[in-house]
Structure formats: C-alpha cells, structure tokens
Amino acid sequence: MDKSPLISLKSISKKFKSSAKVSVEDIEILKDVDFDIYKGETIAVVGASGTGKSTLLHIVGTLDRPNQGRLLFGNKNLFDLDADELARFRNRRVGFVFQFHHLLQGFTAIENVMIPCMMGSNLSKKKIIANSEAILERVGLKHRIYHRAEDLSGGEQQRVALARALVMNPDILLADEPTGNLDKNNSIQVHSLLVELNQELGMTLIVVTHNSELASLMQKSVTIQDCKIVDVVGKNSNEN
Numbered sequence: 001m002d003k004s005p006l007i008s009l010k011s012i013s014k015k016f017k018s019s020a021k022v023s024v025e026d027i028e029i030l031k032d033v034d035f036d037i038y039k040g041e042t043i044a045v046v047g048a049s050g051t052g053k054s055t056l057l058h059i060v061g062t063l064d065r066p067n068q069g070r071l072l073f074g075n076k077n078l079f080d081l082d083a084d085e086l087a088r089f090r091n092r093r094v095g096f097v098f099q100f101h102h103l104l105q106g107f108t109a110i111e112n113v114m115i116p117c118m119m120g121s122n123l124s125k126k127k128i129i130a131n132s133e134a135i136l137e138r139v140g141l142k143h144r145i146y147h148r149a150e151d152l153s154g155g156e157q158q159r160v161a162l163a164r165a166l167v168m169n170p171d172i173l174l175a176d177e178p179t180g181n182l183d184k185n186n187s188i189q190v191h192s193l194l195v196e197l198n199q200e201l202g203m204t205l206i207v208v209t210h211n212s213e214l215a216s217l218m219q220k221s222v223t224i225q226d227c228k229i230v231d232v233v234g235k236n237s238n239e240n
C-alpha cells in the first residue's frame with residue numbers, strides 16, 4: 001500500500017442550520033476531523049444513527065462542503081476547485097452507491113451504466129459500450145444488459161448501480177448503506193462483490209453501514225461519535 005494518503009481530511013468541521021423554530025443554534029455534526037485514506041484500502045464507517053456518517057461520506061465525495069477544513073487529494077485542497085473542476089473530479093475519480101439505486105427509469109441497464117462515461121470521458125461510443133457491458137457482466141448481469149431498470153429485481157438494480165459507479169474506474173468508491181434495501185441473500189451477494197471488486201480493481205472502498213457482516217469484511221472500521229472519529233480498528237497493523 002502507498003505510503004502517502006490518497007485523500008486526507010484536515011480539521012474538517014460541519015454544522016447544519018437547525019430547522020427547528022425553537023432553536024437558533026447551529027447543530028454541530030463533525031468537529032476537527034482528521035483522517036487519512038489510502039489507496040486500495042477498505043473502510044467501514046460505523047456509529048449510531050445521526051452521528052454524521054453520511055455527512056462525512058458526502059464531504060469525502062465533495063457532494064457537500066465542510067464549514068471548515070481541507071480535503072487534500074495529492075497537494076490540492078479539493079474545496080479550492082471551482083464547480084466545474086469539482087464535477088470533473090467526482091466524475092473521473094469517485095463512484096457513489098447509495099441505499100436507493102437512483103437508476104433512471106425507462107432506460108436499460110447498459111444505458112444507465114453508460115451515462116457517466118458519456119458525460120465525462122473522451123472514449124468512443126463503441127469503447128463505452130464495451131466497458132459498460134464488461135462491468136455489467138462482472139456484476140453478474142450479462143443476461144440483463146438490455147432490460148429496463150424498472151423491470152429488474154431490487155438486487156439486480158443495486159448491482160447496476162454498482163456497475164455504474166465503477167465504469168469510470170474510480171480511485172474511490174463511496175457506498176452509503178449499499179445493501180440497506182436488500183434482503184439477506186442479495187445483501188450477501190453485493191457484499192462479496194464489493195470485496196472482490198476492490199481486490200480486482202484496486203479502488204479504495206468506504207462503506208457506511210449498520211450491517212455488521214459488511215463492516216466485518218472491511219480492513220478498517222472507523223467509529224463516529226460526538227462529532228469525532230473516536231475509534232479506528234484496523235486488521236492490518238502496518239497501516240497509518
């Protein structure tokens with residue numbers, strides 16, 4: 001594993017405005033969080049509901065901005081980039097999978113997977129189709145490539161979402177409760193896929209999860225509590 005981090009969180013703090021009429025205080029969610037994320041590692045983010053796990057993931061994926069702090073990618077603070085540069089960074093470098101698949105209804109599995117490439121790469125359409133077919137095949141959906149999203153089962157839809165997140169070969173895959181809507185069998189399939197794809201493709205994988213089986217498959221487990229990372233448990237003692 002590389003010595004220098006892929007992404008570093010430096011003193012990241014996040015507050016939200018309270019929507020409650022009685023409260024004028026901002027709600028502090030993260031306070032001075034420092035954390036290094038290395039190439040290829042797998043991390044589970046765990047903690048009680050409402051502690052800021054999704055918020056942290058959104059900041060790492062630059063979907064949300066902190067009130068304070070830097071997010072370093074190489075020597076660059078990603079929050080110094082303008083909106084276009086940031087969108088390009090996300091498209092090229094980051095894959096997202098959420099609890100709900102967010103596939104476009106009315107479009108086929110492969111059309112859904114092709115979208116990030118059509119928007120963000122200079123590849124020919126032929127190459128984009130080939131890459132999209134290959135990743136759909138890899139997630140076990142060779143027989144569903146030309147089926148419409150809404151005709152697929154929940155497990156299949158989530159595997160299309162995973163293929164879409166990976167088709168640009170991102171450096172980092174961010175998954176927020178990726179199997180939260182799936183039954184046990186489908187969850188186990190997606191959990192195995194995540195681990196296998198990390199090993200095959202080498203992308204960093206960060207999963208927010210309440211699922212202890214999924215968390216146990218990750219190399220590192222990070223617990224958030226009281227606006228801080230309070231515990232980092234690694235299976236590989238030579239990291240960090």
Ligand SMILES: Nc1ncnc2c1ncn2[C@@H]1O[C@H](COP(=O)(O)OP(=O)(O)OP(=O)(O)O)[C@@H](O)[C@H]1O
Nearest residue numbers: 016017019029047048049050051052053054055056
């Ligand atoms: N856009 C927002 N505006 C105001 N408050 C917000 C916003 N987003 C999140 N919060 C608050 O921030 C806190 C942390 O939310 P977050 O979604 O990160 O928690 P979580 O750890 O992912 O919880 P869960 O395990 O239930 O998904 C919650 O109290 C939530 O209500």
Ligand SMILES: [Mg+2]
Nearest residue numbers: 053054055208
């Ligand atoms: Mg959450």
